[in-house]
Amino acid sequence: MANLPSSEKANRQRITRTARNVAQKTAMRTVVKKLRAALEHKKAKEATALLPEAIRAIDKAASKGVIKRRTASRSVSRLTFAVASLKT
Numbered sequence: 001m002a003n004l005p006s007s008e009k010a011n012r013q014r015i016t017r018t019a020r021n022v023a024q025k026t027a028m029r030t031v032v033k034k035l036r037a038a039l040e041h042k043k044a045k046e047a048t049a050l051l052p053e054a055i056r057a058i059d060k061a062a063s064k065g066v067i068k069r070r071t072a073s074r075s076v077s078r079l080t081f082a083v084a085s086l087k088t
Contacts (some may be wrong), residue, residue: 024066028057032079039082047083054079 035054037048054071060062062072 007039015018021064021066024061024064028066032056032075035079039086042086044083044086047086050081051083 002011031050031054035047035050038050058067058072058075061067062069
């Protein structure tokens, strides 16, 4: 338990940031999961429509520091490649 006012404030800030990060990461995962489901069921039109939304969510999470920049880049690259290979 926090004893000093500054540590109590730090604890409140930690709780707020954690909640924000969890919400951001959950939103990103939901969109990516929808895209992967479309890829799995070979729905090219749906996957193509969901790709920009997934990229936007991943980039937003990376810009906020929720996930690392290189992890975001790798995820975007793999999803883009998967959608492109589904089209052909």
